[in-house]
Amino acid sequence: MAYSIQDYESKMQKTIAAVEREFSTVRAGRANPAVLDRVSVDYYGTPTPINQVAEVKVPEARSILITPWDPKMLKEIEHAIQKSDLGINPQNDGKSLRLVFPQPTEERRKELKKQVMALAEDGKVAIRNVRREGMDAIKAAKKAGELTEDDQKKAEKDLQDLTDRYIKNIETVQARKEEEIMSI
Numbered sequence: 001m002a003y004s005i006q007d008y009e010s011k012m013q014k015t016i017a018a019v020e021r022e023f024s025t026v027r028a029g030r031a032n033p034a035v036l037d038r039v040s041v042d043y044y045g046t047p048t049p050i051n052q053v054a055e056v057k058v059p060e061a062r063s064i065l066i067t068p069w070d071p072k073m074l075k076e077i078e079h080a081i082q083k084s085d086l087g088i089n090p091q092n093d094g095k096s097l098r099l100v101f102p103q104p105t106e107e108r109r110k111e112l113k114k115q116v117m118a119l120a121e122d123g124k125v126a127i128r129n130v131r132r133e134g135m136d137a138i139k140a141a142k143k144a145g146e147l148t149e150d151d152q153k154k155a156e157k158d159l160q161d162l163t164d165r166y167i168k169n170i171e172t173v174q175a176r177k178e179e180e181i182m183s184i
């Protein structure tokens with residue numbers, strides 16, 4: 001049979017994991033190396049994540065220390081961070097870069113909350129796309145004679161219940177992240 005609800009549940013689980021990864025890149029006042037995951041540096045013509053060209057450490061709660069393995073990369077990394085949407089200006093001491101995360105203002109917190117809401121909405125859209133894909137598979141299985149009409153209705157209901165559960169899961173993760181942002 002072409003339709004298996006476990007396949008679609010697996011895809012939805014992967015979507016939740018991706019949303020949580022994206023949420024970890026939203027900085028919430030504390031220094032977290034994951035905020036650099038979306039920043040790439042030009043390494044000999046190839047866009048490369050910073051953590052692949054430098055050591056990234058968190059020496060204090062509100063700072064990140066970036067020490068490139070190749071000293072020539074210091075300026076490239078500094079430039080990439082300045083161009084990013086982090087809103088942090090790196091401090092260059094000639095050997096490493098220090099990112100100091102100030103206490104976010106109320107306005108910045110609201111911006112971060114909007115960013116989290118957008119990421120959550122993207123996750124919900126991805127979940128709904130998995131549902132649509134599943135519904136199409138159910139209809140194809142019915143058309144091919146692999147499912148009776150009752151089986152089709154049950155499968156559609158099960159898929160919808162699964163979708164609702166994963167949408168609620170995204171909303172829970174979103175609420176937790178928003179609370180984290182607003183409480184700093």
